Amino acid sequence: MSFLDIENATKSYGAARVLNETNISVEEGEFLVLVGPSGCGKSTLLNMIAGLETVTSGEIRIRGKRMNEVKPAERNIAMVFQSYALYPNMTVRGNISFGMEMQGVPKPEREKKIAEVADLLQIKPFLDRKPGQLSGGQRQRVAMGRALTRDPDLFLFDEPLSNLDAKLRVDMRTEIKKLHQKLGTTIVYVTHDQIEALTLSTRIAVMFGGDVQQLGTPDEIYNNPVNMFVAGFMGSPSMNLLAATLRQGADGMEVELARPDASKVRLPFSAATTQADLSDMDGREVVFGIRPEALTDSEGATPASQAIHYADILVDVVEPAGSDTFVTVTLGGKDAIGRLRANAKAVAGKTFTFAFDMEKAMLFDPETQQRIA
Amino acid sequence: MSTATRSNPWGRLALYLVLGLFCIYYLTPLYVMLINSFKPLGEITSGGMVALPQDWTSEPWQKAWSEAQVGVEATGLRPYFINSFLMVIPAVAITTILGALNGYVLTKWSFRGSTLIFGFILFGCFIPFQVVLIPMARTLGLLGLAGSVPGLVFVHVVYGISFSTLYFRNYYTSFPTELVRAAQIDGAGFFTIFWRIMLPSSGPIAVVCVIWLFTNIWNDFLFGASFSDFDSQPMTVALNNLVQSSTGVKEYNVHFAGAIIAALPTLLVYVVAGRFFVRGLMSGSVKG
Structure with a gap:
């Protein structure tokens, strides 16, 4: 039994199923992020935890207690909405105290709590204003x-930052993380922004098409995606997923990628790179996955890696971005992005020697989209 | 594009002239009513309809208000004026609240078939008054409300609900559902959300609804004439009786005064709440 258990929970609207059997266990104090593109079922799952949507089948438990039939107000949760959902007719003070009033908290206690929260979030100067007079961040x-006033067992956040401008979003992200570290309350947080997911969470559930594709720590999700969807969704710029063929080389297996001029790039994919046994896969079509930061210039390659391999490839586009330079090449019939140091000497239209960090490379099955190695 | 151009002063003048003419045109009837209500009857019958009174008198007003022969007794319009208020205030209040409640349920607690039910409610907007006269008379009789002020309130509430529901449903459609959900998590129940969150945010549409209902119910003649008794007649019916009374001479000055008294409340409501009226009708069309 964990703090929050989601067991075989599903959701259907009539015949349309929006969430397939989902199993997630969250420990006390965790920061779980549900991330995925729109329509993946993440908000539905959050609303089910909140009690705003019914659970079609399966069970949701908080502290071991079945919640399916419990009203939202009695689940001891608090929720922050995307549109903030502040009551427009009440002052900030009224908004904050409304929940406590509904719970029958006596007035002096409410005042004390409001002062506490106002201090914590630095909203004291506008306690008596209406929400309409506040900025997005406020x-x-x-x-x-x-x-916060509810001292909830569980905080639910539904895309709380997506209505803010870019700069404020980064600031508020840090504040939410600080808040979590300070209070230690369990949080379930929904977002479509993979950066938010990686930076905030202790664990991530990547969702797509009504299924949890992968559940793991940010490190696991980023470095060990189980399928092509997770690999492509997490990370920015996203992972290069290129058509390739496995070949038997002199020292084990090699990945063969086609250059635009039909010549081939061969990169060893052997014991140093993977534990998976690829020995009988000679000639098999695969999808070769490599993140932009693992496709770099020779000085940019991490010295710790056991398996740096070099290849000359024609550069299509060079995009200096200040701290890094992004370079687009054509490999395996698709655009691949490499992330070089700012002062790398790549020039569009000329070949450049790229360093492939094969420790970070992955192989996927083009049919099932699952990870092979 | 040209910047702000200085307009031709003659064009301006012509514009104001035309506008002024139209103002006079529209205000003439009111002017005639007003000045004649302050004249002794003799001045009117001697042919000076448009002239200002030579002898100002408030007697016609007094007469219309408290002395004129309207029904059996010479009570003036006063009791009927009170009847109208006794009818219009509860009718407007009940209809508005019920409409708001309907709109709230239809948008925020929608259920299977709620669109169909809304369709049926809307249908009520298109039923002509005359069609329901006889069935309504029977219903009022069965309810024991025939010929009474509560009976009239009932009729107007039934007729008004369609409109008030339409207004509030459309207004609440654009009201963020997340607010209702937030309130649910805060622990507010169905009615608490309605009273504390929805209604306080419904100012503009409530004003539209109140003006619409007040004007319609106050000015209604058909239901008033059909379903009231001598002691429950509304203002409109009484005014008709005053003007139509066949005994003695026609006291035009008293009729004018009575007509103005009858029109005053709707005028007042519009002046007080009118600026919200346009705002309410426009709300939702513009962001803000």
Whole structure:
């Protein structure tokens, strides 16, 4: 039994199933992020935890207690909505105290709690303003303040940052993380932004098409994706997924990628790279996955890697981005992006020697999309 | 594109002239009513309809208000004026609240078939008054409300609900559902959410609804004439009786005064709440 158990939970609207059997266990104090593209079922799952949507089958438990039939107000949860959902007719103070009022908390205690929360989130100067008079970031703080007053078992966040501008989003992200570290409350957080997922979470559930594709720590999700969807969704720029063929080389298996001029690049994919047994896969079509930071220039390659391999490839486009330079090449019939150091000497239209960090490379089955190695 | 151009002063003048003419055109009837209500009857019958009174008098107003022969007794319009208020205030309040409640349920607690039910409610907007006269008379009789002010309130509530539901449903459609959900998590129940969150945010549409209902119910003649008794007649019916009374001379000055008294409340409601009216009708069309 964990703090929050989601056991075989499903959701259907009539005949349409939006969430397939889902099993997630969250320990106390964890920060779980549900991430995925829109329509993947992440918000539905969050609403089911909140009690705003019914559970079609399966069970949701908080502290071991079945929650399926419990009203939202009695689950001891607090939720922060994407639109903040501040009551427009009440002042900030009214918004924060409304929940406590509904729970029958006596007035002096409410005042004390409001002062506490206002201090924590620095919203004291606008306690008596209406939400309409606040900026996006301030509203966001008030929405969190309202959630905080409840001392909930569980915090639920539904894309809380997606209405903010880019800079504020980064600031608020840090604040949410600070808040979690300070309070240690269990959080379930929904977002479609994979950066938010990686930076905030202690664990991530990547969702797609009503299924949890992979559940793991940010490190596992990023470095060991189980399938092509997770590999492609997490990370920015996303992982290069290139058509390739496995070949038997002199020292074990090699990955063969086609250059635009039909010549081949061969990269060893052997014991140093993977534990998987590829010995009988000669000639097999695979998808070769490599992240941009593992496709770099020779000085940029991490010295710790046991398996750096070099290849000359024609450069199509060079995009200097300040701290890094992104280079696009054509490999295996698709665009591949490499991330070089800012001062790398790549020039569009000329060949450049790329360093492939094969320790970070992966192979996927093009049919099932699952990871092979 | 040209920047702000200085317009031709003659064009301006012509514009104001035309506008002024139209104003006079529209205000003439009101002017005639007003000045004649302050004249002794003799001045009207001697042919000076448009002239200002030579002898100002408030007697016609007094007469219309408290002395004129309207029904059996010479009570003036006063009791009927009170009847109208006794009818219109509860009718407007009940209809508005019920409409808001309907709109709230239809948008935020929608259930299987709620669109169909809304369709049926809307249907009520298109039923002509005359069609329901006889069935309604029977219903009022069965309910024991025939010929009473509560009976009239009932009729107007039944007729008004379609409109008030339409107004509030459309207004609440654009009201963020997340607010209702947030309130649910905060622990507010169905009615608490309605009273504390929905209604306080419904100002503009409530004003539209109140003006619409108030004007319609106050000005209604057909239901008033059909379903009321001598002691429950609304203002409109009484005014008709005053003007139509066949005994003695026609006291035009009293009729004018009575007509103005009858029109005052709707005028007042519009002046007080009118600026919200346009705002309410426009709400939702513009972001903000």
